[in-house]
Amino acid sequence: MLLLFLAALSITSCKDKQEDEVIVYNKNPEAQLNTDSATQTKIITEMPATFGIGRKATNAEIKAWDIDVRADGKGLPYGSGNATEGKVIFTQKCAACHGKEGEGGAYARLVGAMGDTVKAKTIGNYWPWSTTLFDYIRRTMPYNMPGSLKDDEVYSLTAYLLYRNKIIDSTKNIDAKSLPKVVMPARQYYVDDDRRGGPEVR
Amino acid sequence: MERPKEEKEYSFNDSKKINRRLLLGSVAASAVIALVKTTTGQLVPAAVPKPVSVPADPTKLQGPPPGTLGTRSPFEQLAKKTSDTSSRTPLQSLYGIITPSDLHFERHHGGVPVIDPTTYxxxxxxxxxxxxxxxxxxxxxxxxxxxxxxxxxxxxxxxxxxxxxxxxxxxxxxxxxxxxxxxxxxxxxxxxxxxxxxxxxxxxxxxxxxxxxxxxxxxxxxxxxxxxxxxxxxxxxxxxxxxxxxxxxxxxxxxxxxxxxxxxxxxxxxxxxxxxTENIKDGKIRQFSFDMDARSIITFPAYPVQLDKGWVEIKGLAWSGRGKILKVEVSVDAGKKWYPTTLQEPVLDKAHTRFRFLWKWNGHETEIMSRAIDETGYRQPTLQQLTDARGADMGGYHLNPITAWIIKRDGSVLFKPEKWK
Structure with missing residues (x-):
């Protein structure tokens, strides 16, 4: 008796007919549903366009994390630097791992111009995009204090390493406009993967 | 009711033997996780066997009650092999196709961060x-x-x-x-x-x-x-x-x-x-090489196994990033003849697949190897085929060559390294 009363209450209290409707998803429209109540069942065969889960991202939270720099320079911040200033920063913050002038130490060698006899893969003989230098240094260097460099410092370090790899001269100002225009010697050698499975070994 | 005598003796003798051996091996036995230094001075957890107390007869002693977390048997000393940049799954010690999560390989570029799931x-x-x-x-x-x-x-x-x-x-x-x-x-x-x-x-x-x-x-x-x-x-x-x-x-x-x-x-x-990215022929550098090509390796018998003459079940793993493994072939005569192997179900898309092959080793020195073929028709290449396709300066990424094991007359099994540079 109580159940009946509650059921009646719930039906009458729902003025909006849609609230009575049971909506389910089933890829197979022929799926038989065992329904004997007063509720209507609507079977959706297409996944809903959205589920309404999650919230709109705020501009502030996107800005805080959106630090990437694309190959065309999109994402490069305001600021600038040059090789002279870069050398000072490099000596303080990078030389311990990468050698006094980037010739390598406990960690990677960074300097070795295209055509040099250097065997290691360096910025000069292997890196295809100048923008990658800025992006990588800013997001994760120095190793003991990742992400601690100011944008001007990153520009200067980028300029210094480009200069040491004989790609720019020591006086060139590096900023959001000039950096993407620096063409890296190795870029011409890059090709997209052409392996496609099948019998041919590539 | 009397227990079968054999079983009694087995558990008694065998457990005692294991006990003594384990205790001898656990010099630095300790309840805390030990740290060892790698070549560059980095501290990593070391797998140190803990001392195990084994009763002479487990049927005469109540064991511990159910616990909140299961444990690996102390007799199973599984460990990843670490380097400064990665740690490797002990493929030769595993069964089936699932890698226990704590033995999943690791490769990080800035260590393992601690992230709070409630603020993620x-x-x-x-x-x-x-x-x-x-x-x-x-x-x-x-x-x-x-x-x-x-x-x-x-x-x-x-x-x-x-x-x-x-x-x-x-x-x-x-x-x-x-x-x-x-x-x-x-x-x-x-x-x-x-x-x-x-x-x-x-x-x-x-x-x-x-x-x-x-x-x-x-x-x-x-x-x-x-x-x-x-x-x-x-x-x-x-x-x-x-x-x-x-x-x-x-x-x-x-x-x-x-x-x-x-x-x-x-x-x-x-x-x-x-x-x-990897160097290929003519000075070119290949980028965006996403797919992992088909590959296999025999995980038994493999170094450092000491093989006994007679029936051997050759076992291994095969996988392809391009689909299902279609078949795995094995050679027991250094690549002259190839035989189909049995693939253990389930054979899944882009998944490790087990293969098995029964072989009676006659005690002669030989080389055994496996090659995977996936559903695209790709056949796992030899190192020579890879060098032919990519040049002698080929880079170290996406190398999936056929891997051979040398079986010596004394039953020792050795990897057969091949040079390409």
Whole structure:
């Protein structure tokens, strides 16, 4: 008796007919549903366009994390630097791992111009995009204090390493406009993967 | 009722023997995790066997009650093999196709971050109708999927000496059942632009690691995974959430994922340019080599096994990033004749697959090897075929050569390293 009363209450209290409707998803429209109540069942065969889960991202939270720099320079911040200033920063913050002038130490060698006899893969003989230098240094260097460099410092370090790899001269100002225009010697050698499975070994 | 005498004696004698051996081996036995120094002075946890007290007869003593967490038998000393940059799965010690989560290989670029799941968020923005933020709970509310698939580092080949185990040669591959939400579901939720062609995936480790991924993969079978083998992801595998791209090189499966930016061009990040690219012929450098080609390795018999004459079940793993393994062939005469092997079900898409082959070893010196063939018709190449295709200066990524084991007359099994430079 109580159940009946509650059921009646719930039906009458729902003025909006849609609230009575049971909506389910089933890829197979022929799926038989065992329904004997007063509720209507609507079977959706297409996944809903959205589920309404999650919230709109705020501009502030996107800005805080959106630090990437694309190959065309999109994402490069305001600021600038040059090789002279870069050398000072490099000596303080990078030389311990990468050698006094980037010739390598406990960690990677960074300097070795295209055509040099250097065997290691360096910025000069292997890196295809100048923008990658800025992006990588800013997001994760120095190793003991990742992400601690100011944008001007990153520009200067980028300029210094480009200069040491004989790609720019020591006086060139590096900023959001000039950096993407620096063409890296190795870029011409890059090709997209052409392996496609099948019998041919590539 | 009297117990069979044999069984009694077996448990008594055998356990005593194991006990003595284990105690002898555990010199630095300690209840705490020991740390060892690597060549560059980095401290890593060492696998130190703990002392085990074994009763003379386990049927005469009550064992401990049920516990809150299971443990591995103290007799099983499984461990990953660590280097400064990675740690490798002991392929030769495992059964079946699932890698226990704590033995899943590791390769990080800024260590393993600690991330609070209650404050975790994933931001998706760029070429989308509505940039959105998802909490971990949000991700779990979406329709979920699970699939068993391997994950392999594209730098997964080491060679150079005969005394090398499968773990050392190619232990940078592991397999889990991954659970999560399809990335396509999230792309629909944010209204990703049909004009978008690439997206950037970014992790929240100290390297804030990034990779550019074609949108096609994102729409097709990419997953934001939060589950691994029935539980939450391990921190070493990206807790609380990672990108999982079935069949694609490990590095693209960005761990601890915090941000996805939808775009119309690749970003040319450090990992996809100066790393994870390989030299091929004519001075060219191959980039965006995503798919892991088919491969196999015999995990038994393998170094340092001492083989007995007679019947041997050759066992191993085969896998392909391009689909299912169609067949695995084995040679027991240094590659002259090849025989089909038995594939253990389930044979899954982009998944480690077990193969088995019964062989009676007559005690003569020989070489055994396996080759995988996947459903695209790709046949695992020899190192020579790879060199022919890519040149002698070929890089160290995506090397999947046939791997041979030398069996000596005395039953010792040695890896057969081949030089290519």
């Amino acid at each position: 968020k994933l931001v998706i923005h760029g070429m989308v109708k509505k940039p959105m933020t998802f909490t971990l709970n949000d991700l779990k509310r979406f329709p979920s999927v699970s699939r068993i698939a391997f994950l392999e580092c594209s730098g997964n080949f080491r060679s150079g000496k005969q005394e090398m185990t499968p773990q050392e040669i190619c232990g940078l591959t592991s397999q889990s059942e991954w659970t999560g939400v399809m990335l396509s579901t999230l792309f629909r939720e944010v209204g990703a632009s049909p004009k978008a062609t690439w997206f950037l995936a970014e992790g929240s480790d100290a390297s804030v690691m990034t990779r550019s991924i074609p949108m096609g993969k994102g729409w097709n079978d990419a997953m934001i995974a939060y589950g691994q083998n029935g539980e939450a992801l391990r921190p070493q595998q990206g807790y609380p959430a990672r990108l999982f791209l079935p069949g694609w090189e490990g590095n693209t499966n960005v761990k601890w994922i915090r941000r996805i930016e939808v775009s119309d061009q690749p970003f040319m990040t450090r990992e996809e340019t100066s790393k994870y």
